[in-house]
Amino acid sequence: MYHGGGGEPRIKNISSDVDRQSIxxxxxxxxxVACIxxxxxxxxxxxxxxxxxHTLGGLSTSRHMDIDEQVAIFLHIIAHNVNNRVMIGRFQCSGETNSKIVTRVCNAMIRLHPYLLKKPEPVTENSTVQKWKWFKLGVGFGKPNDKI
Structure with missing residues (x-):
């Protein structure tokens, strides 16, 4: 037990680093199979x-949680559309911690966008690829009154 700010003893959370690592x-x-x-x-x-x-997005370990655990919590929430209340029981973290983790990892993901997303190249008007002939008016070239 340790004392909180009010002088009243608080019981330390049962989950230790070992428990979270096993999760x-x-x-x-x-x-x-389990990871997928x-x-x-x-x-x-x-x-x-x-x-x-870590290297490109600037995500760092927190005092109590490694990067892989933070990313796993984030991906699990995103992959399964799980709310915060459910995640409290699954990863042995408080709702506030889960919320902070999602924010931190999401911000790091946003910083990765220049490395992961490619800018689309516009289709030229004289393109010889057959599939583009059907999208002349929708791709941004040709006039609305042009006949296909």
Missing amino acids: LQKYAYKSD SNLRMTRRCFTKLCDML
């Missing part, structure tokens, strides 16, 4: 995403 092991690292089922990506892809979020 992460179950959700992300147990097998590719829980996070919608393979273990290799998950590890690469964590590395990119």
